[in-house]
Amino acid sequence: MIGVGLIGTGFMGKCHALAWNSVRAVFGDVPAIRLVHLGEANIDLAERRAAEFGFEKASGDWRAVIDDPDVQIVSITTPNQFHPEMAIAALEAGKHVWCEKPMAPAFADAEAMAAAAGKVGRVAALGYNYIQGPAIRHIGRLLAENAIGDINHLRIEMDEDFMADPAAPFNWKHAATSGYGALDDFAVHPLSLLFILFGRVARVMCDMSKPYATRRTETGSDRVVETHDSASVLMHMENGVAGTLQVNRSAWGRKGRIALQIFGSAGSILFDQERANEFQLYSTSDRPTEQGYRTILTAPHHEPYDRFIPAPGHGLGFNDLKIIECHELIKRIGGEPARLIEFADGIEIERTVHAMARSFSEQRWVEVR
Template sequence: MNKVNIGMVGYKFMGKAHSHAYRDLHMFFPEAAAPVMKLICGRDEKGVAQAAEQFGWDGYVTDWRELLARPDIDVIDINAPSDAHKEIALAAAKAGKHLFCEKPLALTLADSREMLEAAEQAGVKHMVGFNYRFSPAVQLAKKLVNEGRLGQIYHFRAWFLQDWIVDPDFPLVWRLQKEVAGSGSHGDLGAHLIDLAHFLVGDMTEVIGMSETFIKERPMPSSMTGLSAKGSKDGPRGEVTVDDATLFLTRFANGALGSFEATRFAPGHRCTNSFEINGSKGSVKFDFERMNELQVYFRDDAEDVQGFRRVLCTDPSHAYMQAWWPPGHTIGFEQTFIHEVVELMNALSEDRKPVPNFADGVKCQQVLEAVDQSIAQRRWVRIDEL
C-alpha cells in the first residue's frame, strides 16, 4: 500500500493537528505509505470549506456518510466531539473503512466495546489517538522499563494539569457537557495518563478515586473552537455536568502502586502532562512542557555523581529522531501526531494492527469507568468488575 486515501470528520483543534501530520509526514518519513488528503467533513459548510483550503484537503463535505460512500476512501479519521465517535465508527467499519479515532474512544465502556467488536468483525484496521506515546522521551522511558534498567517497578505517579477554565465566566463549551464529552478532566486529560501507565507499566487491577466540579454553572457560548470560546457573562448560563478535577489511586498487576491527578484548575499550568516511575534500580521523570527531555536516575552510578541527569532525546538513536533535525534541535507537539500517523501508515502497509488500537481504547475506558464507579460508591473497585 503506497498511498492511503483519508476521509476526515472534524476540522478544529484535532482536525488541524491530524491534517498537519498527513501533509508533512512524507517529507520526513518517505519510506512510509503516503496519506492522501481526499475529503474533510464538518457540519458548518463555511467553516469546513475554509479548513479544507487552509489545511490542504482536496475537497470537503458536510455529511460524514458521503465519506463512506466513496470507494476511493481507505481510512476514516474521526476527531469530532466524543458523542459522534460511535455512530461514525460503526458505520465506517460496516462500509469496510479502516479507522483512526481520537480518544476517548466513546462516551461509555459499552459503546467502546461495541466499536472494537464492529471493527474486528469487519476485519478493518483500527487505531486510537493517544499521541503522547509517540514522544521520543516517552519511548526512551518505555525502553528503559522493558530492558529492566529501572529494575522492579514500584511506583507510577502521573499528573495532567491545565488552567484554561479557571475563570468562572469562561463559557460552557462542549467539553464541559457530559452528553457530548462523556466526562471532563478525567476522560480528556486522565485518559492520556491512563494510557501512558498501561504503555509503560502494565495493567491495573483496582482503583479508588475522588472528583469535584468547582464551577457549577457557566455562560452559554456564542462561539467556540479548540480550547477557546466566546460568551457573555451577563447572558444565560448552563450547568456544568462534568468533573473539573479527578484524582485516583491504583494497584498494578505487577505489584506497583499508582497515583493520578487530572485537573483544569491549576493556575500556571498550561499543559503539564507529567509522570514519574520509580524502580529498584532507578527512576525516570517526564514533563511534556519539556517534551524533548527525560530525567533519568540510576542507583548504580558512582556515589559522588548520583542524581537525576537530563537526557536530551534528540539524537538519531532515539525513537523517530533519525528523520528530524541534527542532535539538539528539538521537536514539538505536532510531531507526536506525525509519529502516530507513521505507525498507522506502516501498519496498513504491513497488514498488521496499529498500536495503540481500539483494544487499548477499551482498556482505558474500563479504568475511567471503574474510577467513576469508585467515586459514586466511595470504595475500591476492581477493574475486572466492569
C-alpha cells in the same frame, strides 16, 4: 496510494491534516497520500478548510466522506459523543479508522466500536500521540532493561488551565453528554502512557471535584456544570505496582503537563510533557559522590527523532508526535508491527476510566474488569 477522509476541522482535525500532509516527507517509506474528502457540519467551513488543508472535496455531511469510494481511511476528530456512530459506520463501510480519544462517553458505545473493529478486520486506531515521543520510547527501553531495578511506585499527573477561569462560559465539555470531565477528556492520555509502559490497571479508588459549580451561558444565565474538572485516583497495576493518578483541567499555569515519576529499587525516572524533549534519570549505580538526577536530552539516537532533525537537543513538538502516530498507523495498515493503541486495547483504557467513575459514585475501591 492511500485515500484519506477527514471528519472535523477543529484543533485535532487540523493536527490530523498536518500529519497526513507531512508523513511521507518525514519518513519516506509510505505510499503516496491522497487527501480525498473532508466533512464538516457547515458546508462553507468545510469548503474553506478543504482548500486550506489540501483536500479535493468537501461535504457538509460526514456520511458523504464515509461513502466516498476513493477514501480508504477516515480520520475522526469530532467531539466525543459523535465517535461511536461515525467510527462504526466507517468500519462497516470497509474503511480503516483513526479516531481521536476517548472512544465514547458511554462504555457500551466504546464496546460496540471495539466489536465493529474486530468484526470487519480493519485497522482502528486511537489518537494517543504522547506514547510516540522519543523520550517515552526510550524510557520504555530503560524499563525493559531493568535500568532502575524493580518498580515499586508510580505517580502520574495531567494538568492544564483551559478551564481555570471561573468567568469562562459554559461549553460542550461542561455537559454530561461529553463524558465525566477530566477523567475521560484527558486522563486517558496518562493512562495510555501507563498502558504502553506497564500494562493494565487492576484496582482503583477515585475522587472527583468541580472547582466551579456553574458557568455563564451565551444568554447570560447560569448553568450547572455537569462534569468534573479534577480527579485524584489511587490505583494498583496488574503487575502489582501501586501508584497515583491526578488530573485537573482548572490548574492555572499548567499548559500541557503530563508528569510521570517512576520509582524503582535501583533508581528513578522523571518525565514532564511540558519539557517533552528531555527526561531525568537517577541511578544508584553511580558513585555516591556523583549521584543525582541526570537530564537526558533527546537526540537522533532516540528514534524516531532522527527522521525530523539531524542535530541533538532541538526538540520535537505536539504535531510531530501526530506525524509519528500517522506513520505507525500506515505501517499497521500495511501489515507491519506498529506502536499504536487500537480499539481492542483502547477499550481497556475506557474500562479503567469507567471503573474510576464508578468508584467515585460508590465511594469504594473498584476492580477494573
